[in-house]
Amino acid sequence: xxxxxxxxxxxxxxxxxxxxxxxxxxxxxxxxxxxxxxxxxxxxxxxxxxxxxxxxxxxxxxxxxxxxxxxxxxxxxxxxxxxxxxxxxxxxxxxxxxxxxxxxxxxxxxxxxxxxxxxxxxxxxxxxxxxxxxxxxxxxxxxxxxxxxxxxxxxxxxxxxxxxxxxxxxxxxxxxxxxxxxxxxxxxxxxxxxxxxxxxxxxxxxxxxxxxxxxxxxxxxxxxxxxxxxxxxxxxxxxxxxxxxxxxxxxxxxxxxxxxxxxxxxxxxxxxxxxxxxxxxxxxxxxxxxxxxxxxxxxxxxxxxxxxxxxxxxxxxxxxxxxxxxxxxxxxxxxxxxxxxxxxxxxxxxxxxxxxxxxxxxxxxxxxxxxxxxxxxxxxxxxxxxxxxxxxxxxxxxxxxxxxxxxxxxxxxxxxxxxxxxxxxxxxxx
Amino acid sequence: xxxxxxxxxxxxxxxxxxxxxxxxxxxxxxxxxxxxxxxxxxxxxxxxxxxxxxxxxxxxxxxxxxxxxxxxxxxxxxxxxxxxxxxxxxxxxxxxxxxxxxxxxxxxxxxxxxxxxxxxxxxxxxxxxxxxxxxxxxxxxxxxxxxxxxxxxxxxxxxxxxxxxxxxxxxxxxxxxxxxxxxxxxxxxxxxxxxxxxxx
Numbered sequence: 001x002x003x004x005x006x007x008x009x010x011x012x013x014x015x016x017x018x019x020x021x022x023x024x025x026x027x028x029x030x031x032x033x034x035x036x037x038x039x040x041x042x043x044x045x046x047x048x049x050x051x052x053x054x055x056x057x058x059x060x061x062x063x064x065x066x067x068x069x070x071x072x073x074x075x076x077x078x079x080x081x082x083x084x085x086x087x088x089x090x091x092x093x094x095x096x097x098x099x100x101x102x103x104x105x106x107x108x109x110x111x112x113x114x115x116x117x118x119x120x121x122x123x124x125x126x127x128x129x130x131x132x133x134x135x136x137x138x139x140x141x142x143x144x145x146x147x148x149x150x151x152x153x154x155x156x157x158x159x160x161x162x163x164x165x166x167x168x169x170x171x172x173x174x175x176x177x178x179x180x181x182x183x184x185x186x187x188x189x190x191x192x193x194x195x196x197x198x199x200x201x202x203x204x205x206x207x208x209x210x211x212x213x214x215x216x217x218x219x220x221x222x223x224x225x226x227x228x229x230x231x232x233x234x235x236x237x238x239x240x241x242x243x244x245x246x247x248x249x250x251x252x253x254x255x256x257x258x259x260x261x262x263x264x265x266x267x268x269x270x271x272x273x274x275x276x277x278x279x280x281x282x283x284x285x286x287x288x289x290x291x292x293x294x295x296x297x298x299x300x301x302x303x304x305x306x307x308x309x310x311x312x313x314x315x316x317x318x319x320x321x322x323x324x325x326x327x328x329x330x331x332x333x334x335x336x337x338x339x340x341x342x343x344x345x346x347x348x349x350x351x352x353x354x355x356x357x358x359x360x361x362x363x364x365x366x367x368x369x370x371x372x373x374x375x376x377x378x379x380x381x382x383x384x385x386x387x388x389x390x391x392x393x394x395x396x397x398x399x400x401x402x403x404x405x406x407x408x409x410x411x412x413x414x415x416x417x418x419x420x421x422x423x424x425x426x427x428x429x430x
Numbered sequence: 431x432x433x434x435x436x437x438x439x440x441x442x443x444x445x446x447x448x449x450x451x452x453x454x455x456x457x458x459x460x461x462x463x464x465x466x467x468x469x470x471x472x473x474x475x476x477x478x479x480x481x482x483x484x485x486x487x488x489x490x491x492x493x494x495x496x497x498x499x500x501x502x503x504x505x506x507x508x509x510x511x512x513x514x515x516x517x518x519x520x521x522x523x524x525x526x527x528x529x530x531x532x533x534x535x536x537x538x539x540x541x542x543x544x545x546x547x548x549x550x551x552x553x554x555x556x557x558x559x560x561x562x563x564x565x566x567x568x569x570x571x572x573x574x575x576x577x578x579x580x581x582x583x584x585x586x587x588x589x590x591x592x593x594x595x596x597x598x599x600x601x602x603x604x605x606x607x608x609x610x611x612x613x614x615x616x617x618x619x620x621x622x623x624x625x626x627x628x629x630x
Contacts, residue, residue, distance in 0.1 A: 044544065045548050049571055055487065241467075275498070
């Protein structure tokens with residue numbers, strides 16, 4: 001029956017059925033082919049209800065909405081001003097400041113696409129004025145946006161935490177240092193390329209007063225990170241509660257402090273939030289059905305036995321996981337892969353002595369990489385759209401950046417202390 | 431002439447359903463955000479946590495999630511892999527897409543039936559915190575699935591009527607072709623807005 005599920009899954013996927021329905025329909029096919037399959041059908045609806053009534057998944061629409069409020073509310077420009085005044089000078093300085101702004105902005109908005117769109121709108125004209133070629137700038141924007149994905153609050157980390165039965169607070173804290181490793185790697189590459197090719201203005205002086213003014217203006221926006229992360233990591237509220245606090249604090253910033261969000265923009269945000277969260281929640285509901293079907297046919301146990309033969313030790317297992325997600329990420333979105341594979345692979349990882357939170361983070365590193373990778377990287381598409389640049393022109397400049405992020409991903413995979421330092425420091429793991 | 435009027439009426443009906451769904455989902459989003467925020471407030475300000483806030487937000491999520499998915503279905507933003515059909519002509523792709531739509535309709539119809547049947551199973555159950563009949567949250571499944579089903583039926587109806595009228599009103603179909611053009615190496619804007627990639 002597991003083979004029937006697999007065949008149905010591949011056929012549906014190949015002919016272009018939306019992935020949510022691929023998951024649900026292949027689960028239904030599998031269950032119907034089972035002995036007494038008709039009696040098991042109501043359980044599929046039950047699984048669907050359990051999945052979409054999870055309190056933790058409430059964080060998805062709320063963080064998407066909060067991110068939209070901040071992206072549309074001009075917060076990106078305020079952060080970019082601060083970053084460009086402080087580190088955005090000299091050869092490659094502005095490029096490096098984009099990486100930093102994207103990471104900080106992700107800590108506020110929780111959305112990589114919003115990162116790329118908001119920061120791109122603000123910085124692309126300045127990048128062009130400082131001699132950065134447009135395809136290079138677009139590639140940088142895409143990889144910087146993708147790098148920020150590891151900075152909490154991230155929707156993927158919420159999903160990984162729920163389906164992998166891991167502490168979401170632990171995952172949030174564990175993402176910070178790997179994001180810094182990715183960011184530093186990318187910044188170093190940008191400065192190196194810029195110095196060799198002469199990108200960037202070297203005549204801008206550093207003025208303390210301007211830097212201080214930009215910092216003061218950014219303080220209310222930066223406070224969002226302290227409130228969200230501090231609140232979650234300090235045990236003041238759960239990640240879901242933090243998402244509602246983010247919504248109201250974001251509205252306060254956009255309407256009262258910065259007065260940068262119009263009513264029309266605000267209403268348009270509802271539509272965007274509904275479309276994004278609707279497609280993710282439908283995938284979650286249908287993946288729960290497939291997860292149930294796979295469990296009744298004991299697929300996780302079978303896969304476990306197979307991996308015991310193919311990848312018996314930790315090193316090979318981690319390599320297998322990264323290659324697996326790498327290949328999946330090349331041809332489809334990784335949310336369904338996370339929903340199906342994380343519950344199956346996490347116990348196998350734990351059995352090999354890998355800490356669950358480290359496992360979640362290394363998968364998220366892979367997801368982050370694919371956000372900027374052709375052919376399905378959505379942050380790359382967003383960056384191309386913002387820069388009005390054809391995808392083909394961006395592929396050449398983005399390759400070295402992807403290579404750097406692949407190297408940092410492998411470092412994070414095989415040096416668990418990078419991810420585990422913060423959760424241990426904050427006593428979020430044993 | 432009558433056929434094009436019927437097709438136009440169906441397109442308007444689809445637009446009306448979409449707008450209604452957006453208003454409902456917008457309100458549900460406000461309820462979710464407010465009830466969770468209220469929970470935090472009363473815990474720290476009044477020091478009197480309530481049992482109903484969390485439950486209400488969870489139940490609203492059931493309704494919101496599937497109704498929002500219907501909005502996504504109308505816009506064609508659900509993740510899909512199009513590489514298998516990219517080499518075909520636009521007409522063949524249209525036929526394959528309508529075949530897929532009919533398959534999705536059958537799947538959703540089965541799900542609608544199962545979801546409706548489940549309402550009888552939970553008819554006598556009451557939630558622990560908010561003390562509401564469990565039919566109310568569970569009804570979110572058939573209503574949500576029914577909404578997605580209605581969107582897909584309208585899509586197929588538009589495609590069928592287009593055989594005689596020669597016109598298509600479907601925004602989803604126009605978007606699909608735009609994405610295919612982009613995947614074949616034309617400008618990237620279409621794909622960026624397509625939901626073809628990651629939602630983050």
